[in-house]
Amino acid sequence: MTNPAADRTIVPIYDFMNRLPGGLMLIPLVLGSIVGTFAMPALEIGSFTTALFRDSALALIALLIFATGTHITAKTSGPVLAHAGVLLLTKSLIPATLVVALGLVVGVDGVAGVSILALLVVVDNSNGGLWLAFTGRYGDKRDRGAYMASAINDGPFLSMVFLGVSGLASIPGTLLLAAVVPFLLGMLVGNLDPKFREVLRPTPSIVIPFFAFALGTGIDLGNVVRGGASGLLVGVIAAPITGLFVYLGYKLILRRGAKSGIGFAAGTTAGNAIATPAIVGAADPTFAPYVETATAQVAAAVLVTAVVAPTLAAWVLRREGGLTVVDEDGVVLEDEDVRL
Template identity: 60%
Template structure:
């Protein structure tokens, strides 16, 4: 359809309104799905396209998102990152924290502690918002930082959660389930490598898929689960910024020796919107985790919001104190990019 056929003004600027909320394209549909499941649980069970899209389409929508993610890695966003910067971000933001979560699980069991399961911890701490990182690094860093966006792609989606749970023995993850999870990602890698036009087209997929995916995830959650798990999600979000962002900051300062610009590392302390779907994928591979899915998803949603607000604020503050922030532009627009992951 030609853009000339579209009305000049929206009757209700829904997309713009949702975009004003950090992570709005994920959080608002998720809440709507939760409310639908709580008060009208049978409304989406009428079958056909309605049930397929709004209730049962979670795994399919996640798969489309994974294909798009793979395409962006070998597409235009990979940049000219120094291998050292990418490795530091990957280790500090993802691999070290997720290893700590696994060690805790081996100690206390998959139930975790105080209502926070190991599934929730791995989901929240082993995932990062590449869109927010890219926006912050592009403005305040250089091509090494922007290119380190590639690191976030390795923890995007359920791959690492499945691998670490299976390798540690905390979960019984069949090899075929790992292969099945990786195939869409590999397809995306190939598309991004051979066809830049498809890469550009798939770049808009998150804005299209995430709202529907989040709604479908929400239809499996009761509002009481959100109320009990949401507060822990806020605390976990703060922990993501302090632990994973802090580790990345230390890597920038002492390993990469970036001096006043080391504060960029705190911008890695995020959880991406697609994390809310990871518990469902893990439970599909190992039903043992099914009892933890709803709470883990609601806690992940809270962590997404908190990290989108807090991570760029802390990063900008640390850089400014160190004299590495020359641009005093508000970080509000950087937070808004959280909805794109």
């Protein structure tokens, strides 16, 4: 017989994280950045400790992508691809085009101490983990499947395309393929045996806090501080502007109505974008003088957009009556407006 006292919650950690928009990822991300900045040796003792808390991000994100894929059937793949296409267009292609156009006018120095390199890296990608965490609560399988856009805009690929780096053609297409293979395999397994959908249903709530912490350990708060006001300001501006583009795509193209506010959750900068300025600078020496400052500004933008984007998305959803917890089919499980 179960002892009720033994199951009593002493500190409601999970519920607290879930009350914050994107909190299931945001809080571990911040904690990971603190530990990574001030106590990294504690995570380098090896074995399971290092494997889980420092090196697990890619593997756990891949598992989450696989689990997401199992919920995509042949019947729903069309809507999923439509959502991914709109997300890629509105979060990456349109903002990147605008930044490049600005660069043609003002030059690569950019504006107000923020180079075109930094601006481009901040706006042309998105934090796929946070997107999955947010849509895992408020979206359905179409939104979660749209993660495929993050698989394409992740890393330096789009930045190098839009900057016209001559060595772009040498980037192997297998890298893009490798990013979507787990999703495609998940789709295959889920369609062959639907039981896997049920087995993997709790995957998001299990893996998100752990890969978020591991991603956070790669964010040096010293770089965030060095990024200073300029990096924070770029993040504060980029989050609502790029999120607005996705919101309009959800509202006008996808016709998602009250759920269109989910689009603002895409207004983020991915954690691994911090490495993009150095990669671009190495590929094209023209941008080398901007690498150090751009890296610091991008690091600051990563953290601030991780806070601003989900908070803004939750506010818009609440304002438009869409702040409801739904399952993968869009069936309302809980009304956040009532609970909060």
